[in-house]
Amino acid sequence: MHLLNTLNNGLWQWILPFLLPTAAVFCGIATRMAPLRHFGCLLKETYGTLFGKATHTKGPSQRQIFATALAATMGTGNLVGTAAAVSVGGAGALFWMWLSAPIGMLLVYSENLLGIRFRDKNVCGTPAYLKNGVGSALLAGIFSLCCVGASLGMGNMAQTNAMASALQGIGVPPSVSGGVTALLLVGILTGGSKRIGKITEGLMPLLCGGYLLCCLWLILRRAEALPGALLQMLREAFGLRAMGSGLGISAMLHAMSIGIRRGVFSNEAGLGSSAMLHCEAQDTTGHQQGQWAAAEVFADTAICCTATGLVLLTAPQGVIAYGSQDGAALLLAAFGAGFGTWAVWLLAICIALLAFATLIGWYGCGKTAFCYLFGQKNGAVYGMLYITAAFCGALGRVEWIWLLCDFCNGCMALPNLAGLYLLLPELRRLTGTCKIPENML
Numbered sequence: 384m385h386l387l388n389t390l391n392n393g394l395w396q397w398i399l400p401f402l403l404p405t406a407a408v409f410c411g412i413a414t415r416m417a418p419l420r421h422f423g424c425l426l427k428e429t430y431g432t433l434f435g436k437a438t439h440t441k442g443p444s445q446r447q448i449f450a451t452a453l454a455a456t457m458g459t460g461n462l463v464g465t466a467a468a469v470s471v472g473g474a475g476a477l478f479w480m481w482l483s484a485p486i487g488m489l490l491v492y493s494e495n496l497l498g499i500r501f502r503d504k505n506v507c508g509t510p511a512y513l514k515n516g517v518g519s520a521l522l523a524g525i526f527s528l529c530c531v532g533a534s535l536g537m538g539n540m541a542q543t544n545a546m547a548s549a550l551q552g553i554g555v556p557p558s559v560s561g562g563v564t565a566l567l568l569v570g571i572l573t574g575g576s577k578r579i580g581k582i583t584e585g586l587m588p589l590l591c592g593g594y595l596l597c598c599l600w601l602i603l604r605r606a607e608a609l610p611g612a613l614l615q616m617l618r619e620a621f622g623l624r625a626m627g628s629g630l631g632i633s634a635m636l637h638a639m640s641i642g643i644r645r646g647v648f649s650n651e652a653g654l655g656s657s658a659m660l661h662c663e664a665q666d667t668t669g670h671q672q673g674q675w676a677a678a679e680v681f682a683d684t685a686i687c688c689t690a691t692g693l694v695l696l697t698a699p700q701g702v703i704a705y706g707s708q709d710g711a712a713l714l715l716a717a718f719g720a721g722f723g724t725w726a727v728w729l730l731a732i733c734i735a736l737l738a739f740a741t742l743i744g745w746y747g748c749g750k751t752a753f754c755y756l757f758g759q760k761n762g763a764v765y766g767m768l769y770i771t772a773a774f775c776g777a778l779g780r781v782e783w784i785w786l787l788c789d790f791c792n793g794c795m796a797l798p799n800l801a802g803l804y805l806l807l808p809e810l811r812r813l814t815g816t817c818k819i820p821e822n823m824l
Contacts, residue, residue, distance in 0.1 A: 387786040394793035403653045406800050407486040410493040413810035417670070418492040418677035419485060428671075429678035443663055447580030449675055452660040454583040455538065455744030456651050456683045457591060462734055463545040465691040466713040467785070474612065475619030477692035480684060487652025487680040490803070492673035496813055497806055498658030499669035507662035508748075509655035510755045513802045516809060522798045526655060527752040529795035531765075533654070534749025537788040539769060540776030542738040542745075544784050547777035549734040552715050552727065561777030564739065568770050571743055576663060579743050590737055591687070597730075598690035601721040605697040612696035650680040654792060655799030659748040669813065694718070742773060 411419070418425060433446060443451070468476040497512040506514055506523075509530070513523035543564055547557040571578055602609065651657060657679075661672040691714070698717040714734070719727045746769055753765040776784065803810075 387783070387790055391786060391789045391793065395789060399653075399793060399796060402800050403483075403490070403796070404486055406653065406803050407489040409807055410803055410810060411489040413807045414489070414493060414496065414814045416489070417814065418488045418673065425674050425677060429675050443576055443580040444584075445664065445667075445675070447577075447584045448661060448664050449679070450583040450587045451576075451580055451744045451747065452657070452676070453587050453591075453679050453682065453744075454740035455656070455660055455748065456679055457587070457687060457737065457741070461683060461687040461691055462594075462714055462737065463548075465688045466695060466717075469692055469695050470713055473619045474616040474692075474696055475621070477689070477696070478616050478620035480688050480692070483650065483652070484680060484684040487650045487684060488677040490652040491650075491657040491676035491680055493803055493810055494655060494658040494799070495661050495672040495676045496669035496810060497803075498662055499664075499667065499672055500809070500813060502662055506755055508659035508751055509799055509802070510752065511662070512658070512806060513798065517802050517805050519802075522802060524756065526795065526798040526802075527755045529791060529798070530656065530659065530752035531749055531756070533656070533788070533791040533795045534745050534752070535768065535772045536784070536791045538745025538749060539742060539772045540779060540784050541788045542742045543773045543776035544779055546735040546738040548712065549715065549731040549738075552712065553731045557777045560735075561774040564742070564777065565770050565774045567739070568742070568746075568773055572746055572766055572769070576747055579747065583740055583744060586736065586740055590733060590740065591682070594733055594737070595687065595690055597718070597722070598694050601694050601718070602690070602697060604721060605699075608697040609693070612693060615696065616692075650683045651792075652680055653800060654795045655802075656745075656748050656795070659751050660744070662751065663747070694721075 429449075433449075465477070465480065468480060494509065494512075497516060498508050501512040501515040502508070503511065503515065510523040510527050513526055514520050543561060546564065547555075547560040550560050551557055571582060657676045661676060664672055695713065695717050699720055715727050715730055718730045722729075746766075749769065750762055750765050754762050757764070
């Protein structure tokens, strides 16, 4: 555990806080800030089409891809991860999580632009642009190996651990949570991407909408505490001491490290997973999938993470035990203080369902990477590994699971960011040639 801590501190406090924003700036320049300029147009082209008639495609529909990708990102990273970030990194961590949203939008847009451009019948997603674009099978292999690790860690064990922790609060033993989850996975994953898409398409709107309404009610109920919470968030983000008498560089770096780490855990921008989740889209362009991916980051980080963080920061004093890594318990305490005992049950079920949605959303991402490494015929082997990891995650200790997730995320980001840097000329060319509406440029 000490070794993982050391490696994570190096990755997330010094290397990635520099590489991620820098890559976002260069990608933004190469794509002319397409996902950020005329942001209203992006929302109209994505959220504005969700309630219209679905268009027929050969593979999963755009709604199903959007729901599955959103399920993969909007799980414990929003709820449990945000709670843990605020507890360990202070209120300032929420500021850095929020700032990761525009960074993430630029990165995932670029990933999908390249992923659609370089995919072929044998390889898709991030390995496609690393192998076919950069011309490096080595980078593609390293990324895929790290992606498999991240899918079993962040996409799997972290989710089942949060699920088990939440349900344990209402009397469900972790072994039961893990066993039921494993059985459900067997039934769902055998149906392939079509069954996964149908489940997430029906589940995600209800879960996200209901959770946000609960957060809004709590924040409005504690409106008098909101200005102080916002001031605390800004002050601690830059390491300012309570009376404004100085700047604590170490405090600022700590808040930045925790905030960016949990922000990336939440929206997965820069990891390369977005291109993996959107690679099944048919009859589409890289620009279109980049728009959808940017919309997912905005919903995940700028809306849901902010709502979760403000619920915690406006909670009555003494309710939140700061310094704890158990984000599920912190969130349950904050909601219980506002809604009463019955709401603890509802939130526990909500956390469990969101974690399960993330679990099935990440399966396709990890399987694609696993099949790239070991061949399509070995996809069933990955399925067995995934189901086994889900059961083990429910029984594991939360500290080492989060450390392992952070390490896998960081290792996954490095080859992907290298690919983005090397393909900046291609991003500029694609931006100049692909069919992007004039008001987006």
